[in-house]
Amino acid sequence: xxxxVTGGAGYIGSVVALQLVEADHEVIVLDNLSKGHEAAVPxxxxxxxxxxxxxxxxxxxxADGYDGVLHFxxxxxxxxxxEQPGRYYRANLTGTLxxxxxxxxxxxxxxxxxxxxxxxxxPEETPIPEMAPTCPTxxxxxxxxxxxxxxxxxxxxxxxxxxxxRYFNVAxxxxxxxxxxxxxxxxxPLVLGAALGERENVKIFGTDYPTPDGTPVRDYxxxxxxxxxxxxALDAADEANSGEHHVYNLGNGAGFSVREVIEEAxxxxxxxxxxxxxxxxxxxxxxxxxxxxxxxxxLGWVPEKPSxxxxxxxxxxxxQRHPRGYEES
Numbered sequence: 001x002x003x004x005v006t007g008g009a010g011y012i013g014s015v016v017a018l019q020l021v022e023a024d025h026e027v028i029v030l031d032n033l034s035k036g037h038e039a040a041v042p043x044x045x046x047x048x049x050x051x052x053x054x055x056x057x058x059x060x061x062x063a064d065g066y067d068g069v070l071h072f073x074x075x076x077x078x079x080x081x082x083e084q085p086g087r088y089y090r091a092n093l094t095g096t097l098x099x100x101x102x103x104x105x106x107x108x109x110x111x112x113x114x115x116x117x118x119x120x121x122x123p124e125e126t127p128i129p130e131m132a133p134t135c136p137t138x139x140x141x142x143x144x145x146x147x148x149x150x151x152x153x154x155x156x157x158x159x160x161x162x163x164x165x166r167y168f169n170v171a172x173x174x175x176x177x178x179x180x181x182x183x184x185x186x187x188x189p190l191v192l193g194a195a196l197g198e199r200e201n202v203k204i205f206g207t208d209y210p211t212p213d214g215t216p217v218r219d220y221x222x223x224x225x226x227x228x229x230x231x232x233a234l235d236a237a238d239e240a241n242s243g244e245h246h247v248y249n250l251g252n253g254a255g256f257s258v259r260e261v262i263e264e265a266x267x268x269x270x271x272x273x274x275x276x277x278x279x280x281x282x283x284x285x286x287x288x289x290x291x292x293x294x295x296x297x298x299l300g301w302v303p304e305k306p307s308x309x310x311x312x313x314x315x316x317x318x319x320q321r322h323p324r325g326y327e328e329s
Contacts, residue, residue: 002026002065003234004108006052006099007072008045009036011181012114015174016070016227018042023231030061031073037326040177052095058102068110068237069103070230071096077185078118078138085139092143093150100154110237111151112230115164117219117249117290119145122283126255127219127291130166130247137283152245160245161237167250168219168290170226171311178318179223180325188220188312191262192319195271202273204258206280215258217287219251222305222314226250232299248299251290252306264308268316 003020007013008029013036020027021042029041032051041047050057052073062069074092075081081088096113103111118141119134136142148164155162171188173179179189187202194202207214229250236246256264259275266273295301305311 001067002028004028004030004062004066004069005072006030006069007036007074007114009033009038009040009047010072011040011179012170012223012226013070013072014040014042014177015223016072016230017045018174018177019227019231020070021045035181037180039326052098053090055098055101058098059105062102062106062108065106066108068112068234069099069108070112070234071099072114074114074144076116076140078140079185081138081140081143088139089143089146092140093146096147096150100150103160104154104158109159109161109242110234111160111162112233112237113147113151113162113164115148115166115247116141116144117166117168117251117288119148119166122285123288126287127251127253127289128249129291130249130294148247155245156243159242161241162245163233163237164245164247165229165233165250166247166290167221167226168288169221170223171220172222172224172305172314173318174224174227174314178322179315180322187218187258187261188265188315189319191265191273192269192312192316194273195265195269195316196319196323200274201276202262203276203278204262205278206284207277208280209286211257211286213257213259216284217255217257217289219253219255219289220308220311221251221303222311225303225305228304229295229299229301232301236299248295249290249292250295251292252303253289253292255287255289256308260308261312265312265316268309268312
């Protein structure tokens, strides 16, 4: 298939683009490079530099003819979204609307959307099933939920075969592709950055939660496992699913606490990694773990690297080989 990957110069999008190439698909990456890295675009993949807010340009690009789109391009910093809600809804919702309209005009039949479990807010039950109430607590989660709804309406109105994948914390690395964000807000690269000497310590925000060790528990999924789920969703989007919008959660089903992440990073790296206790952050739930039962039952997805050791080891190997991220690539 000929496929467009929006945000394909980013962490997750680049790994998906690589797996698509390895599966013999023709891949074109669309990215404005505001957050992504040109060096992360897999070898042999064409990069089209464009912005989802440029509706006219999107229509031109999609007019070349595509069999499907995998949509990762978005703003994703929760704290920043609280400060700039308009910017987040413009990028994540209006950008998705422009993409959907360009796809409709070009009669592109398939869409796999990178959604987020942030749409659930502070859930009443864990692991979180897809039928759990959606009540996002940030503009980021709100904008992604609005995009989910919009995709569902487009699917029903225009026969689109669409899938939204909702996931929490993605970790690890794949071959030459790894996690390089500015600013970095994810726990595992922050902890490994302390091991590399990039920062003096790592902060533990809250140690009095109702969890086994008092620190928040979060779901983590290896980026390679996550990527494979996108390919399975793409393959499942056949003509029998025209007009349908499927939603799947993705996670390992068993969360890890902040202390567990730090301890495992110490073991993998052999570095002491100083941890500093700090007050809770407002809005941080004690436990967030997703149920992946539906995608396992319906698409046969099974995580091949569910262990914290595998995720941290792969991320550590990549960071050691790329101490300055993609800057030196």
